[in-house]
Amino acid sequence: MLKDIQVSGQKDTRSGFGDGIYELGKTNPNVVALTADLAGSLKLNAFIKDFPERYVQCGIAEANMIGIAAGLTIGGKIPFTTTFANFSTGRVYDQIRQSVAYSGKNVKICASHAGLTLGEDGATHQILEDIGMMKMLPGMTVIVPCDYNQTKAATIAIAEYQGPVYLRFGRPVWPIFTQAGEKFEIGKAQYFSRGTDVSIFACGHMVWKAIEAGIILEEKGISTEVINIHTIKPLDEEAVLSSIQKTKAAVTVEEHNVLGGLGDSIAQVAAKHFPVPIEYIGTNDTFGESGKPVELLKKYGLDTPNIVAAAEKVLKRK
Numbered sequence: 340m341l342k343d344i345q346v347s348g349q350k351d352t353r354s355g356f357g358d359g360i361y362e363l364g365k366t367n368p369n370v371v372a373l374t375a376d377l378a379g380s381l382k383l384n385a386f387i388k389d390f391p392e393r394y395v396q397c398g399i400a401e402a403n404m405i406g407i408a409a410g411l412t413i414g415g416k417i418p419f420t421t422t423f424a425n426f427s428t429g430r431v432y433d434q435i436r437q438s439v440a441y442s443g444k445n446v447k448i449c450a451s452h453a454g455l456t457l458g459e460d461g462a463t464h465q466i467l468e469d470i471g472m473m474k475m476l477p478g479m480t481v482i483v484p485c486d487y488n489q490t491k492a493a494t495i496a497i498a499e500y501q502g503p504v505y506l507r508f509g510r511p512v513w514p515i516f517t518q519a520g521e522k523f524e525i526g527k528a529q530y531f532s533r534g535t536d537v538s539i540f541a542c543g544h545m546v547w548k549a550i551e552a553g554i555i556l557e558e559k560g561i562s563t564e565v566i567n568i569h570t571i572k573p574l575d576e577e578a579v580l581s582s583i584q585k586t587k588a589a590v591t592v593e594e595h596n597v598l599g600g601l602g603d604s605i606a607q608v609a610a611k612h613f614p615v616p617i618e619y620i621g622t623n624d625t626f627g628e629s630g631k632p633v634e635l636l637k638k639y640g641l642d643t644p645n646i647v648a649a650a651e652k653v654l655k656r657k
Contacts, residue, residue, distance in 0.1 A: 341532045341553040341565060347515045350487040352508035352544075353451040357382020359494025360419055360449075364390045367417065367498055373408055374421045375401045380510075381421040381451050401426045405434040405446070412444045417498055423457070424450035424507060425466040428473060439503045440476040447497050448473075452510045454594035455622070455636060456544055461629035467622050471599025473505040474572045480504045480525065481571040483593075483601075485546035487515045489569065492523035500525055507543065509594075511632045514547050526570045528578035532557075534564035537650045538582040541592035542568050542601050545620070545641065549592050552646035561650065571601055579608045588653045589617045592646055594636075597621035616656035618649040 363370045364386045372386050373395040387394045397404040401422055408418035420427065427450035428435070439446045450469065457465045474481045480502060484490040490508045497504045517529075531550055541549035546567045553563040564582050568575065583589050589609070591602035597619040609615050622639050636642050 341550055341557060341563070344516050344531065344550060349512045349514055351510060351512050352484065352487055352490040353380070353510060354382050355484070355487040355490030356449055356451065356494050356506070356508055357385065359491040361385045361389070362495055363498050364393065369415060369417045370498055371395065371411055371416045371418045372421065373397055373404050373418055375399055375404050375426060377422050380423070381449070383421065401431045402434045405431050406438055408446045409438040409442065409444045412446060417445060417447065419447045419449050421449045421451070423464060424453035424469050425464050428469040428505070429466055432472060436476060440479050443478055444503060445501060447504045447506060449494070449506045451508055453507045454509060454543070455627045455639060455641065456509050456511045456594060456632040458510065458632045458635065459629050462626040465627035467596045467627065468599065469507065470571055470593070470595050470601065474604070478502060479572065481507070482525065482569060483507045483542040483571060484569050485543060485567050486513060486517050488517045488519050488521065489523065492521060493569070496523040496525060509544055511544070513544055516547060516550070526573045526575055528575040529567040529569060531565040531567060532563060534562035534586065536562040536586055536588070537654055538564045538566065538586045538589040539592060539646065539650065540566050540568050540579070540589060540601065540605050542571060543594050545592040545594050548641065548643050548646060551643040552650065555643070555647050556650055561654070563650065568601055568605075571604060574604050574608065576608050579605055580612055583609055583615045584613050587615050588657050589615055590620060590646060590649045590653055591617060592620040592641070594641060595621055596624060598624055616653050618653040620646055620649055
């Protein structure tokens with residue numbers, strides 16, 4: 340039951356990345372950390388202190404950082420580039436496309452402060468289109484973990500994965516509800532509940548909101564299947580199909596534009612193999628604005644009551 344999920348505390352997912360790359364620093368001598376003047380925000384201080392020879396401060400020169408990272412892979416290094424999600428993608432898309440994706444370089448693009456929950460920095464920094472941008476690049480793996488523990492595990496896992504990866508995480512303190520030390524499986528969906536009435540697919544911070552909504556739905560007698568799609572690409576199509584073939588109704592939940600994100604990936608699978616009614620929770624073709632993270636999620640319809648309402652709406656469309 341969803342109500343039995345234990346919360347072991349609260350911590351920002353960017354700290355999961357910082358702790359994960361520090362563990363890698365101790366175990367993998369090929370891991371190199373690069374940043375574009377945001378070492379503190381990306382929680383790199385422990386790595387820098389103990390492995391200064393494997394740290395590159397690129398300054399506010401994100402395009403140059405991507406080029407350096409691509410070059411490091413030629414010598415067998417595993418570079419992890421770090422900055423805010425907006426600067427990790429929008430500012431350097433050409434460099435990622437040509438020097439990393441097209442060239443098949445083993446670069447790990449690690450992006451913090453994604454989505455609306457960046458909060459007070461406002462629309463210019465709250466990128467809501469990065470998942471779409473990155474998943475459309477051939478050969479790019481796209482991962483959006485849900486809490487501190489999973490972000491740490493994902494950071495460690497991508498070092499062993501050959502090929503370019505986009506790892507997206509965030510700024511706010513958020514509930515920790517996955518198990519510490521649990522192995523992260525790239526491309527394998529994670530079930531938080533099994534149900535027969537409606538499937539809720541979520542990623543990132545929105546997984547916790549989906550769980551909260553699922554608890555309310557279960558209290559209303561609605562059997563809810565909550566699935567964490569932490570890997571947007573490659574998508575676990577088997578898990579998606581298995582769920583929608585059973586429930587015949589779905590809700591997708593993401594801290595991203597509904598155009599081009601997780602919801603579109605789920606809908607594509609459904610359209611090709613097993614069409615079902617789907618309701619989208621995400622931003623609707625809009626930029627964000629400055630505000631507190633929780634207030635922004637509420638204003639833009641990414642909160643628990645809206646997920647509940649979407650599930651009840653989609654049930655009527657069966």
